[in-house]
Amino acid sequence: MARLPVSVPDLVRRYGPHLNRAPAGGWAPAGEPDRVVPTHCCFCGQQCGIQLKVRRGKVVGFEPWEDFPFNRGKLCPKGVKRYLQDEHPDRLRAPLERRDGDFFAEVSWDAALDRTAREIRRIQDRHGADAVALLTGASLTNERAYLMGKFARVALRTPHIDYNGRLCMVSAAAASKRMLGIDRAANPWSDIPRAEVVLVVGANVAECAPITTDYLWQARENGARIIVLDPRLTPIARTVDLFIPVKPGGDIGVLNGMLHVMIGRGWIDRRFIADHTTGWDEVVEAVKPYTPEHGGAIAGVPPALIVRAAELWGPAKTSFLLHARGLEHHAKGVDNCMAAINLVLASGRIGREGCGYAMITGQGNGQGGREQGQKCDQLPGARDIENPDHRRHIAGLWGVPEASLPGKGLSAVPLVEAIHEGRIKGLLLLCFNPVVSLPDGNFVREALERLEFFAVIDFFLSETARYADLVLPGALMEEDEGTTTNVEGRVIHHRKVVDPPPGAREDWRIVCDLAARLGAGDKFAYRSPAEIFDELRAASRGGVADYYGITWDRIDREHGVAWPCPTLDHPGTPRLYEGARFHFPDGRARFQPVTWRPAAEPTDAEYPVVLTTGRVVAHYLSGTQTRRIGALVDQAPQPVCEMHPKLAATLGVADGDVVRIESRRGAITVRAQVVRTIRPDTVFVAYHWPGDRSANTLTVRAIDPVSHIPEFKVCAVRVTKVERPVDALAALPPEAGGLR
């Protein structure tokens, strides 16, 4: 039973989050660095180029890397301060074993790995191979993501591996695969400033993909009109040509409504549709009812805004459509994305300069992390684990019988439900903090408490790792080497900058040692991440995400290479679908008719307010890293409940008051921020914080039937003004889940 060994305040006192405020050696002038290493930010999917300054074996600061073409030196505050993780007092420096009632005890690596292997064996012998599962992450390098997929299928022989990209990219992925054939942004970002009109749907670009802002503004300088759909007036929405404050979950009302108007006005590329697509007639039929009035009623916006959007988008010669989690985090996330792609295909504006479509990948390796085989239904190269040809290719490469490869496993939310039900009894987790990041947080904690054995690889003791029986101290991005694939599908090289601290180890070494103890050492005999990458290249060869022609040398010379890149002399593919050739046997894109349906949990008299969740610019995902960096915590110390003054007036709430937000699953207490920049029927809370400040205590455990993405963007809550709580959790520092 994996309950917390001691209380949360005790755990916080020992393992943090504590704040690191100064670089190694302090703020005194550092002098010339010994080395300046060009690499990439460890955080979001933009994967900005950055140089880290090293002095006496320690990272002491950064220098912009202006030669890297994607960001040209630009960085968000997270990138600026990321180096403060390096010499952090909370870094784990020895394997930790839980001692009920007495914290964790430091144990040797041998003891920790032996016990992990022994417990996995014990559970699998008694309950079957699929009683053990793996949860992994999209902030891992391609090499590590590949290794985890192979480890699950070859060393553990369990079908149950899934990753936190399930909370991020899967709706966009499913829609792109169904309609265009490939799960990747269709265009490089350099096409954005060449578009006449840019439609941004559910993407808080300024805070979640800050570097993309300059691409948008450059489009505007070139004369582009920009349209933004969001329930909140975000920093980019402030100055765009058309801002549509769509109700959370109402996007299809706008998107289908726009298409309805475009068909009526003749702003359709009939030639493109006839020559390069299928399914148009069904879409025409599906959008017939979506008059601007009907669409506006669904979206909760005046019909005139939908007409105006169609007038901007419809007749343009070039265009770019971008969307992110605001569109995707729904129990109808795939339908939402398909409605967006219908608009792109109807215009015929894709696969050419200045004509494109992209999902804005959120996590560091959100793109590559979903191609290398750590999804429950995938093998490397974005191959299908149920496809016999794909299975044979990978089994042959791995030197195992095809029949030994497990089939499709459970995705993240059903996997946690299987733990809760007792069907999965052992869990190995890395690069994932589900206690903060999965919906229905109380349920997640209950599930973890029911595990017979739980091991975590992490560099800090995350809120999830507190539930572990064993914690194995891993390495930061800059303490290992490998590749990631950025938002554009550009494969880039993270250089090793420094060694992991004494006692911690690179993740791939930990996993390979564990594989050896599980009897699969010969399949995991890698001496370096470079060897893993070479195997990954071969594994992906001939697949959709073909990396075969990409080498680390080429990446360094060419500032990254975009997949597919099937041969060493292939230039890579920055822009997909050129010549309107889509990735299907007949080369035609597939229109998909979409009909709106309500959210899984509509508001009612008991829970009358919509809660929508998201991020702030100072923090990354569950905050395990950024809630440990002083400057970022100063910028955004705690979550707030954004609400419109009209709603605040009905609740009797003033700016700064403490409010209790309650859903059917739990309650949190945060301060109110009363702002005119949000819909009056909706409140917003960012999700980076734990415990009684965790927005995901409230969110609903409903998933899209196809992509299995959770509905983070809509649930029903009630909000009441309360006194400031004085319990032990509220008294914690805000970065640990306290309230100020």
Added chain:
Amino acid sequence: MNGEHAFFIDHARCIGCHSCVQACEECDTHRGQSMIDLETIQRPDSVQTAPQVCMHCEDPVCAQVCPADAIKMTPDGVVQSALAPRCVGCSNCVLACPFGVPKYQVELDQMMKCDMCYDRTSVGKRPMCATVCPSQALAFTSRAEIERTRRGHAVNEWRFGGETVRTQVYVMVPAGVPAVRVDLLRRDGLQAAPRGAAPPVDDVAVLLGEA
């Protein structure tokens, strides 16, 4: 400083991300202390933010009012922090600056302010804030490049009542605006806004017709 380049501020681009503030304190000459302010204009009503670097006046008021003659300009026009041995900590400069830039640092007993990253610009690098700025609301480039790539135009003339101040730092304004007038605040917005332009509407209830 790189003579061809100048510093430009485009407030319409700012997204309030604080990269400038966070990166400024990483600079070698004043590590741990940021010399740039990011103003949140009126958060209850808008998400608008505005970065404020030293504007580097051609005839800096801060230096004029300094009784200790502690504020010097480089030959290429960069106004520097007060010289520590001379600064008497009187805060005249803090009170006199029309842009609110200089800060008296109590613990150092010295006025410190943005020097446009003189250590970087003097060796051909761009200032830290303008290098990292994700929206390029802060940009360090040539006049020609700004005019080629941006709408509107760059001005460096400010009128405070009868007083005209020229600055090394430019600000992007709509075409046809010769200078920024900040003397008269009217209820419907800055005088500098083009006549007839609607004031910004950042109230979502208004956009929804619910106000």
